[in-house]
Amino acid sequence: MSRVCKITGKKPLVGNNVSHAHNKNKRRQLPNLQNKRIFVSELNRFVRIRISTRALKTINRKGLLTYLA
Template identity: 45%
Template sequence: MSRRCELTGVGPMVGHNVSHSNIKSKRRFLPALSPATLQSEALGQSFKLRITNAALRTLDFKGGLDAFIVKAKDEDLSPRALKIKRQVKAKLAEQAAA
């Protein structure tokens, strides 16, 4: 299973462990991923995604899954999130036409 956020694309970063004597050794900083069930108001269903805790706070700030995912870049989204984005855009366009 990939250690990458499905909505923001955040993945592992690399850096150093620095000892008291200033010896540096490589290490990985893994993102704080957590499984979250997110509700889409446009589609009327919920989706289970693995996202970072920071992305969860961003979703609350932006106004939910639909508002966030429509404005998100396609390169950052996972294939599952891209599928959700296409469904949401189609539903919103259908509602706007009616």
């Protein structure tokens, strides 16, 4: 399963772990994705979606369809 938010498009970032000796190792910074069941009142049903916590916070404030529009 890909680690991409279906709403915001957030995906893993690539960077380096840098030690005190300045050795560099590649690392991935993964987005905080959650599998959620969101009730859409306009459709009168639940929708399963994998979204980031930032998108979840915005959906709680504005609603899913207004956020997508």
